[in-house]
Amino acid sequence: MISVNALPSGIELAGYQVSLRPVEKADLNLLRNWRNQDEIRQHMVSQELISEEQQSAWYQKTTRDLTQRHFVIRYRNQSIGSANIRSLAPGCALTEASIIEPGLYIGDAKYRNNIVAFSPTLLLNDYCFYHLNCTKLVAKVMPENTAAINYNVKLGYKIINQDKLVEIELNKIDYEKSSRTLKSLLSRSPKT
Amino acid sequence: MSQIEKLISVFSTSLGIPEAAVTDDLQYNSLPEWDSTAHMVLISELENQFDIMLDTDDIIDMSSVRVAKQILGKHNITFE
Numbered sequence: 563m564i565s566v567n568a569l570p571s572g573i574e575l576a577g578y579q580v581s582l583r584p585v586e587k588a589d590l591n592l593l594r595n596w597r598n599q600d601e602i603r604q605h606m607v608s609q610e611l612i613s614e615e616q617q618s619a620w621y622q623k624t625t626r627d628l629t630q631r632h633f634v635i636r637y638r639n640q641s642i643g644s645a646n647i648r649s650l651a652p653g654c655a656l657t658e659a660s661i662i663e664p665g666l667y668i669g670d671a672k673y674r675n676n677i678v679a680f681s682p683t684l685l686l687n688d689y690c691f692y693h694l695n696c697t698k699l700v701a702k703v704m705p706e707n708t709a710a711i712n713y714n715v716k717l718g719y720k721i722i723n724q725d726k727l728v729e730i731e732l733n734k735i736d737y738e739k740s741s742r743t744l745k746s747l748l749s750r751s752p753k754t
Numbered sequence: 755m756s757q758i759e760k761l762i763s764v765f766s767t768s769l770g771i772p773e774a775a776v777t778d779d780l781q782y783n784s785l786p787e788w789d790s791t792a793h794m795v796l797i798s799e800l801e802n803q804f805d806i807m808l809d810t811d812d813i814i815d816m817s818s819v820r821v822a823k824q825i826l827g828k829h830n831i832t833f834e
Contacts, residue, residue, distance in 0.1 A: 579811070675782055675783035675817070676782065676814060676817055677790055713790075716789075716791060743794050744790065744794065747813050748810055748813070750808075750813070751809065
């Protein structure tokens with residue numbers, strides 16, 4: 563079970579030991595540094611380095627945009643990565659969207675090769691399927707990024723097209739089937 | 755079977771790797787066999803074989819054989 567809280571700056575999600583809170587101005591330097599790291603950038607469709615000015619313009623635009631939401635991933639009171647969701651239909655608010663494209667990366671190298679990297683995805687997927695009531699999640703992944711393809715296939719995604727990018731999609735039934743065990747491991751009660 | 759033999763056997767069976775490959779330095783995602791699916795099998799086998807219940811923090815922290823020993827140590831399972 564995830565929690566969804568409305569904050570003045572947007573929606574905060576919590577569950578599976580992590581939380582996703584709206585990106586704030588104070589996060590921008592950290593996010594830009596992560597995003598410009600070679601290990602992160604090489605997996606992006608747009609691999610250009612992001613300048614402070616570009617990021618500032620992006621932040622101004624996205625904070626008012628109802629078709630997308632951007633989050634900082636928090637684990638054990640630390641920011642460890644970035645996550646986002648966007649509606650695929652042009653101009654369609656996320657609350658009305660039937661198809662949503664999620665994206666995320668783990669910026670803190672310590673947590674990239676860790677099972678907790680699944681937590682923000684489970685949280686986002688639950689939010690999209692059970693709170694926003696979308697019918698399908700889709701994503702495009704670079705063919706070389708086999709780790710991301712394998713990661714998503716384990717969560718129930720199916721490959722629907724392989725060209726310059728690998729197109730994958732996930733419906734609610736496949737997600738529920740594929741994520742059950744992982745969810746049970748990542749949502750056990752802490753020791754008292 | 756000693757505790758260390760049991761631990762090596764659990765890792766070897768759960769990950770589908772030879773027992774000789776189970777060293778303290780072996781880490782999650784350091785080889786294709788120790789992926790998230792195998793990690794779930796591993797947790798389940800550790801709990802069954804050592805009769806313990808791990809919490810989510812321990813499941814997340816269990817990123818190597820060395821750390822697994824430390825976590826099992828909290829359940830009074832030692833590997834001297």
